[in-house]
Amino acid sequence: LLPLGLVQLLGGPAVGACPCQDPRLCHPVTGTGGFEVFVFDVGKETWRSYDWSKITTVAAFGKYDPELMCYAHSKGSRVVLKGDVPLKEIVDPAKRAAWVSQQVDLAKKQYMDGINIDIEQEVNETSPEYYALTELVKETTDAFHREIPGSQVTFDVAWSPACIDKRCYNYTGIADACDFLFVMSYDEQSQIWTDCIAKANAPYLQTLVGYEEYITMGIDPGKLVMGVPWYGYDYVCQNLSQ
Template sequence: MFRCLLVLWSIILVRGTTVCPCERPELCQQVRDERDFEVFVFDVGGKTWKSYNWSMVTTVATFGKYDAELMCHAHSKGARVVLKGDVPISYIVDQENRTAWITEKVTLAKSQFMDGINIDLEQAVEEGSPEYYALTDLVKETTEAFHREIPGSQVSFDVAWSPKCIDKRCYDYVAIAESCDLLFVMSYDEQSQIMGDCIAMANAPLSQTLNAYDQYLKMKIDPKKLVMGLPWYGYDYLCLNLSQEGTCFIAKVPFRGAPCSDAAGRQKTYKWIMKQVNVSMTGRLWDNEQQAPYFNYKDQKGQIHQVWYDDPQSICPKADSVKSKGLRGIGMWNGNILDYSDEPVARQQTALMWNALLGC
């Protein structure tokens, strides 16, 4: 009861006090135009968004603190700005909790002049469990509420790189895809469950990544519902042992049933990687099997690390497959982690990463 009163009070408060923060009031109107090709950007805060390639961006999912200036600028470029939606799945098994959460998010989206929501849960769910059905209902009811209350709004849902119960996320992918506007496929962290040798590997190996889209498409999911998500970051692994062949053996860090995982490494931004590779032991190396770059370096203690990442050469064939498979578009986690400084080399590297989203 208290929860319902809280939501009701927030609706009254928001509708009574919300004022458009943009210089031009029309920029507070929701973006309704559909683009043929989606470029979906996650933004985690700060002001680096000012340096994005706005000729390409169609949707920005705001995972940082609300920034009215970002909303106004995105709308001036015809790009949507959407909320982050996160909630414990166990909580939304209860219908009243689910309705209250959805009402709260719709109200917040309206008050911030947003254009939809990106639902990002990533929690383990058993097939056929109460949570399994509640999650499907959440997506369906959220989409219906947003479409009703904010005409032309977009509801997207983030899914693992493969639909085969990755990280124990056994969702009803077909029903969820039918319910919402987009599935953002997180084609990264593909070593979250390492079942074989505990070794450093590519974040998103090409064949593994592309095969997973075939899995989604074999489920009869509309390709126009799928957005390919790419990593603009890599993993820095401490090598417990580096073999003569260059294999980096890593610590055993279990995750959701797997004995080893990429949690043994540390995520590093493309900005950091581009600086570190220049002072590495090996310089940039290329793995033909995984179709990904990597390098080795020594830290201040003399310990050897191996860093796997994506760059334009590894991204281009993935971006080409987006078009050949007829997918809805492409995106990345996340837009902030390139080097947007005025340094000439950095500017070139950043431009090449944005351009790679359109293919080779």
């Protein structure tokens, strides 16, 4: 997503007893094949209805559920942390290192297989945060790969690299630094400065243009995972324009 889950893992604090009936399910998932099916889980019991024959990674954005971790591992699927931090706090290299260490320790404690970094904060290309964010991704990837062999580190990006919602990131540097980018090909009407007109959540041609922009920047298409929305919006008509 193999050291035993009941012993101390490399370089970190002692890990508690494995919560799974089969202790082998607390081993990290080290490989899931080349085609990635990445699911965001927001808690409760929805995961019981997933098609586990297809899922390779679950990003746990809800409350940690050891039962989900055990079941996902039984199906050969990774379970990864959500990673978020105010960017002003990681400009300082020492604070950045402390954050990375905390995430690695938490992943070990919960027998997880990596981290999905979901920042979604405004960044100016000339700011200290621009460079600090790239370093954060690189240092997180290095630490996870070293401490949890086979682990996965990913980063969420907008549907286009064109400074969507003022997120002017070093996209090529971040892509090089992690395992892949998860492209959020949804909510593509986020930058609307005039009246909001009903439109698709993920317009087909607009979505394709976003991927072309990433690829034109030199990012390997194999490091781009397409995010597909499982929802839409109900636009309520406020007045007739014609």
